[in-house]
Amino acid sequence: MCGGGLAGFCAAVASARQGARTCLVQDRPVFGGNSSSEVRVTPHGAAAFHVYAKETGIISELLIEERARNHETVFENGWTNSVWDMTMYDMAQRTENLTFYLNTTILDVRMANARKIASVVGYVANAELELELLADVFIDCTGDGIVADRAGCEWRMGSEGRAEFDEPHAPLEASGDVMGNSIHFKTKDMGYPAPFTAPDWAAKLDNPDFFYKQGRNPNDVRGGYWWIEIGVPWHTIYENEDIRHELTRYVLGVWDWIKNKDPKTKELAANHAIDWIGQVPGKRESRRIMGHYLMTEHDPLNKTVFEDEIAYGGWFLDLHTPGGLLAPTSEHASAEGYNETSSYMVKSYCGPYGVPLRSTIAKDVDNLLMAGRNISVTHAALGTVRVMGTTAIVGQAVGTAAAVALRKGLALADVPSEAIRDVQQTLLRDGCFLLNTTNEDELDLARSAQVIASSQAACYGGEVRADLLAAGQLGPQDDALNQRKGQWIAISEGVLNRVSVCLTNRSGSPQTVKATILPVDHIWDYRTEEQPLLATTELQVMPGDYQWIDWEVQLSERDGLKAGIYIRLDLHANPHLVWHCADGIVPGQTCAYEMGQGKMRRDWNGPTRSFRVEPSQNAYPPEHVINGVTRPYRFTNLWRSDPRESLPQWLELSWEELKLIRQIEISFPGSLLWEYRGYAPFYRDPQCPKDYRIEAFVGGAWKQLLEIRGNYQRHCRHALEQPVHTDKLRVVIDATNGDQSAAIYEIRCYS
Numbered sequence: 156m157c158g159g160g161l162a163g164f165c166a167a168v169a170s171a172r173q174g175a176r177t178c179l180v181q182d183r184p185v186f187g188g189n190s191s192s193e194v195r196v197t198p199h200g201a202a203a204f205h206v207y208a209k210e211t212g213i214i215s216e217l218l219i220e221e222r223a224r225n226h227e228t229v230f231e232n233g234w235t236n237s238v239w240d241m242t243m244y245d246m247a248q249r250t251e252n253l254t255f256y257l258n259t260t261i262l263d264v265r266m267a268n269a270r271k272i273a274s275v276v277g278y279v280a281n282a283e284l285e286l287e288l289l290a291d292v293f294i295d296c297t298g299d300g301i302v303a304d305r306a307g308c309e310w311r312m313g314s315e316g317r318a319e320f321d322e323p324h325a326p327l328e329a330s331g332d333v334m335g336n337s338i339h340f341k342t343k344d345m346g347y348p349a350p351f352t353a354p355d356w357a358a359k360l361d362n363p364d365f366f367y368k369q370g371r372n373p374n375d376v377r378g379g380y381w382w383i384e385i386g387v388p389w390h391t392i393y394e395n396e397d398i399r400h401e402l403t404r405y406v407l408g409v410w411d412w413i414k415n416k417d418p419k420t421k422e423l424a425a426n427h428a429i430d431w432i433g434q435v436p437g438k439r440e441s442r443r444i445m446g447h448y449l450m451t452e453h454d455p456l457n458k459t460v461f462e463d464e465i466a467y468g469g470w471f472l473d474l475h476t477p478g479g480l481l482a483p484t485s486e487h488a489s490a491e492g493y494n495e496t497s498s499y500m501v502k503s504y505c506g507p508y509g510v511p512l513r514s515t516i517a518k519d520v521d522n523l524l525m526a527g528r529n530i531s532v533t534h535a536a537l538g539t540v541r542v543m544g545t546t547a548i549v550g551q552a553v554g555t556a557a558a559v560a561l562r563k564g565l566a567l568a569d570v571p572s573e574a575i576r577d578v579q580q581t582l583l584r585d586g587c588f589l590l591n592t593t594n595e596d597e598l599d600l601a602r603s604a605q606v607i608a609s610s611q612a613a614c615y616g617g618e619v620r621a622d623l624l625a626a627g628q629l630g631p632q633d634d635a636l637n638q639r640k641g642q643w644i645a646i647s648e649g650v651l652n653r654v655s656v657c658l659t660n661r662s663g664s665p666q667t668v669k670a671t672i673l674p675v676d677h678i679w680d681y682r683t684e685e686q687p688l689l690a691t692t693e694l695q696v697m698p699g700d701y702q703w704i705d706w707e708v709q710l711s712e713r714d715g716l717k718a719g720i721y722i723r724l725d726l727h728a729n730p731h732l733v734w735h736c737a738d739g740i741v742p743g744q745t746c747a748y749e750m751g752q753g754k755m756r757r758d759w760n761g762p763t764r765s766f767r768v769e770p771s772q773n774a775y776p777p778e779h780v781i782n783g784v785t786r787p788y789r790f791t792n793l794w795r796s797d798p799r800e801s802l803p804q805w806l807e808l809s810w811e812e813l814k815l816i817r818q819i820e821i822s823f824p825g826s827l828l829w830e831y832r833g834y835a836p837f838y839r840d841p842q843c844p845k846d847y848r849i850e851a852f853v854g855g856a857w858k859q860l861l862e863i864r865g866n867y868q869r870h871c872r873h874a875l876e877q878p879v880h881t882d883k884l885r886v887v888i889d890a891t892n893g894d895q896s897a898a899i900y901e902i903r904c905y906s
Contacts, residue, residue, distance in 0.1 A: 156180065156294050157261050157275060160188020161198065161543045162527035162550035163296030164243060165213045169554030170294075171253035173581065175561055177554075178288055179247070179255040180277055186243040186257075188298070189437040190543055195235040195339050196381075196437045200544015201469025201507050202830040205679055206745040206761030207787045208469050208507055209827045212587040214547035216868060217242055218831045222838040223867050229832040231379030233339035233431065256286065261297065264305035270521045272306050292557045292567065293523050296550060299392050300442035300529040308519040309445040314477075314534040322452040323502055324472055324535040332477035333534070335386025336395065336436035338402040340410065341378045342427040349428035351414045358408030361416065370485030370492075373413045376424040382489060383409060384439075384479030391441050399436050405480055406432055439475065439528070439541060446531030447568060448513035455539050456502075460591055461511035463571035465552035465578060467590050468545040469506030474538040496638070501751045505539060507679055509590050512571045512578065515553045521566060524557055526550040544830070548587060555581050584903065586785075586822065586870035593783030600816065600904040601781050604808035604884075608777035610797035612896055614645060616767035617737025617744065619657050619701060627700045629659070632736045632759045636668065639749035640734055641725040642764040643678050645774040645791050649718035651710040655703050656724070657765035660696045662731035667693045669727035670706060674720055677789045678745055684753035689715055689722065696732060703767070719790055724766060737763040740828065742842070742898070743774065743791030760829055775898075777806050785822040785900040793824060796888075798895035806899055807885040815906040817878040819849055819860075821886065822901040825869045839867035841893030849873065852883035867892060878906070 156167040159181025167179035189196040198218070201208035209215065222229075225238040247255055258280040265287070267273035274289045295302040300310055315322065316329035326332070360366075366373055371382045383405055389398045410429060413420045453459070455468060476482040476490075484490040491497045514531040517523040525531070526549050528541040540546070556578045560570050563577070570578065579592045584599075594602070623630050644654070651672075660666050672690045675682075690708045710716040726734055728749075741763040747755040775795035784792040796804035825840030839845070846864050850857045860875055884904065888897035 156296065157302050158188070158296030158298060158527065159183070159186045159255070160296060160298065160527060161190055161214060162546040163294070165547045165550035166294050166296060166526050166554030167253055167255070168213050168246060168250050169551040169585070170558045171250050172585070173555055173558030174252065175558040177253050178290070179253065180259050180261060180288065181255065181257050182260040183435070184258050185240040186247065187240060190235065190239065192235050192237045192240050193435045194433055194437045195233045196543070197229060197232055197235070197832050198543040198547070199470060199830060200542055201467065202544070204471060204504065204757060205469045205507055206757050207678060207827050209830065210544045210548045211870065212548055212551045212582070212585055214544065214551070215586065215826065216870065217246065219826050219868055222834045222836070226836050228836055230377055231832065232381055233341040233378040259286065261301050264302055266306065270519070272520060272522055275302060291522060291561060294553055294557060295444065295523060295525045295529060296527045298438060298441065298527055298529060300444045300525070303444040303517055303520070303523060303525065303529070304442060306520045306523060308517050308523070310442040311445065312442050320451045320453070320533060322533065322535040324452055324474055324538065331387070333386055333391055333441065334439035334475040334477070335384040335479040336391055336398050336402065336438045337381055337384045338399065338406060338433040338436050339378060339380070339383070340406050340429060340433065341431040342376060343430040345426050345428050348425055351410065351429065353407050353411035356404060357411060358404045360408045360412045363417065366412070369483065370490030373409065373417065373420055376413060376420060376427050380409065382479070382485045384475060385481060386479055387477045391438055395436060399434065402436060403432070403434070440537060442529055443532055443537065444525050444529050445518055446514045446525065447516050447518050448511050448531060450510070450514050450532040450536045450540070452533060452535035455505040455508040455536060458506070458508045461509050463512040463575045464509035464589055464591055465512045465556065465582065466510040466545065466548040467507045467588070468510060468540050469508070470539045470542045470545065471500070472503040472505055472535065472538040474535065495756065496750045501754060504750065504754065504756055507590060510540065510549055512552065512556055512575065515549065516567050521568065524553045524567060526553040551585070551587065552578065552582055555585070584820070588786055594901070595783065596903070598905055600814050600906060601808055601902050604781060604810055606777045606780060606806065606808055608794060608796065608806045609804045610800045611773065611777060612775045612795040612797050613771040614741060614744065614768065614774040615771045617741045617763040617765055619735045619765050620738040624701050629733060630736050632762050633733050635730045636726060636728055636732045636734055637730050639683065639725055639727045640746060640758060640764065641723045641748070641755055642746045642766055643675065643721045643723055643744055644766065644768060645743055645772055646716060646720055646722055647718055647773040648770060649712045649716055650770060651708055651716060651768060653705055653707050653769040654724060655705045655767040656726065657701055657703050657735045658696050659700045659702070659733040659735065660698050660731060661700070663698050665698070666696045666729055666731050668696060668729045668732055670694050671725045672708060672710070672722055673725070674715070674717070675723045678721060678787050681747060681755035682753060683749055683755060687715070701735065721790065735765045737765050742793055742795060742824065743787035760833065780806065780899050780902045786827055792900060794899050796897040802891070802897060803887050803889045804897040805885045805887040806902070807883060808902065808904070809883045811882070813880045813882050814904070815878055815880055816851070816884065816904050817875055818905040819873045819875070820903040821871050821899060823869045823871070824898045824900060839892040841891060842898055843867055843869060843892050844888045844897060845892045846890040848887045848889065850885050850887060851879045851881040853879065853881055
């Protein structure tokens with residue numbers, strides 16, 4: 156495993172956990188690559204744009220652990236500290252079958268023949284030690300594709316022209332243009348004036364248009380500016396050191412502008428001092444290694460369904476302007492002021508979409524895989540797949556695929572056709588999520604069980620905050636209906652008699668608003684056109700605050716309403732009206748707004764809009780824990796106890812005959828709704844069970860098998876010291892990390 160960024164690290168841990176003897180080689184003293192404390196790029200992924208789309212698996216374990224351990228806020232780029240490095244180092248130390256070499260640079264590749272790598276040669280810095288590492292399978296996670304290049308693989312670097320694949324984001328003519336590198340800085344509020352004098356060699360920046368009219372807004376004096384970026388005319392591989400020096404000059408020049416020259420920021424920055432400046436550039440793009448499938452921009456935009464899907468993405472098509480600080484304007488969305496409804500943002504919003512295994516298998520070398528930003532994609536497609544949340548889960552999938560190939564004695568090229576089900580089912584068991592695959596593991600005894608629970612929550616809707624209602628004030632996410640807004644509602648019964656929404660009309664005159672109800676395929680079905688309507692009406696809203704408006708819809712299965720699906724309640728634009736948010740998140744019930752061209756996008760951070768339904772919907776039944784899906788998707792997929800009943804609460808599996816059980820695996824809720832930086836220091840998700848017990852019915856009585864205290868991880872595996880023969884098993888949740896309800900997404904049992 157060459158390269159210890161998030162892709163390489165997750166690949167190494169995954170292959171080792173699957174029993175393959177694994178060696179991880181990293182050229183820096185810490186793991187994490189761009190996410191490490193040396194570079195400090197905040198890991199982003201699909202959850203930045205899609206509710207409940209947080210990447211899970213190994214990356215989720217790491218990020219949950221880091222937030223639980225770390226005292227410091229993750230504000231943005233530049234704010235990563237050594238707690239993150241040590242979280243990764245700790246996992247590496249605790250992973251069986253994994254050895255690693257830090258500070259070790261890959262110098263050469265030795266071939267067994269024209270299509271097979273025999274070994275890689277590395278040099279350990281400061282140790283005067285040269286290593287030759289032999290393996291059956293190699294994975295290139297170096298970012299620059301060093302191993303693939305030395306092995307003679309075909310690769311691309313630069314931008315494809317529009318004519319080659321007809322990609323909407325491709326330039327008319329092909330070129331060598333790539334996205335640039337960045338270094339970041341962090342400041343500290345000293346509490347007293349902190350002067351700064353830039354050295355003579357720092358960049359001289361005196362034109363406010365460079366910042367405010369070209370998409371480089373110094374909007375926060377704490378740092379975090381991704382737009383301190385330079386690439387062309389320098390080569391992002393061979394001239395990386397020249398780029399580093401130029402970036403250092405510009406960091407100092409940018410801070411000099413903020414601190415000493417800009418009338419908008421001088422007073423804000425008066426007490427701030429430079430606390431850290433990176434000296435390892437974070438790289439966005441260089442070589443892309445050609446695999447058995449080349450992903451183009453059309454795949455994420457059209458959500459291509461791949462038979463060999465092994466991961467997913469959901470970041471927008473984020474293609475930075477070649478040249479960065481040296482270009483006339485910054486990255487396109489930034490240059491538009493991040494207007495979320497501009498034509499550029501509409502055409503760039505994509506996902507969640509699948510990533511195929513074939514794009515990670517080198518076509519020219521038989522025992523080489525890739526993970527990270529060097530996989531087989533076009534320049535345009537790289538704009539979305541390059542972010543670290545996505546590369547991490549691709550890495551876990553590639554490490555898993557390598558282990559499966561070795562275990563089955565398969566050529567890597569044959570895995571997508573002959574063993575893809577094994578790879579996909581292993582990924583699901585290891586806590587990952589796939590868009591088009593559910594748990595079908597024949598060895599999972601829970602799938603054949605009957606499931607009951609001590610109680611289950613019903614969904615009545617989402618009420619508004621009492622304090623805001625009493626004061627007649629708008630909440631922080633209450634905004635006018637300037638665009639069409641939609642609320643996803645889980646329907647369990649196939650009957651909906653009445654739906655209500657809470658609106659404010661401050662226009663001084665009666666208003667009407669068009670309301671529609673339509674079925675949706677899942678919580679990321681953002682279509683507003685070509686959708687069959689279940690019902691439509693005009694709601695009348697008199698002047699006044701916080702009015703519950705009822706709609707007698709009287710829908711049933713004869714009208715096309717089905718049980719076990721989401722519907723979306725849409726209120727169309729009327730800027731005189733405010734649709735209030737609910738008091739907290741109702742699990743699995745989220746909202747979006749229309750951005751244009753028949754497409755919606757997540758509203759704010761995915762709150763629940765106020766609504767009431769009659770009858771209430773049994774959206775959280777216990778049988779969800781064996782339906783094979785571990786997050787809200789086509790339905791809520793969650794068992795949740797009745798919040799009106801106190802803890803402990805339990806969920807029970809039963810079989811018609813005795814089962815031998817040695818291992819129990821549970822997926823709890825938590826840390827799915829937002830991306831990583833949305834969580835506070837020392838964070839433990841309130842929904843996640845903290846204290847729980849697992850019991851088996853043995854000899855006519857319940858026997859405690861194990862007891863867990865202080866949990867905050869969402870994916871927990873428990874190997875029993877002694878296997879148990881039982882026909883009943885239950886999980887008893889004594890306490891959560893704050894939520895009133897006990898909740899579980901999935902239980903698996905193995906013998």
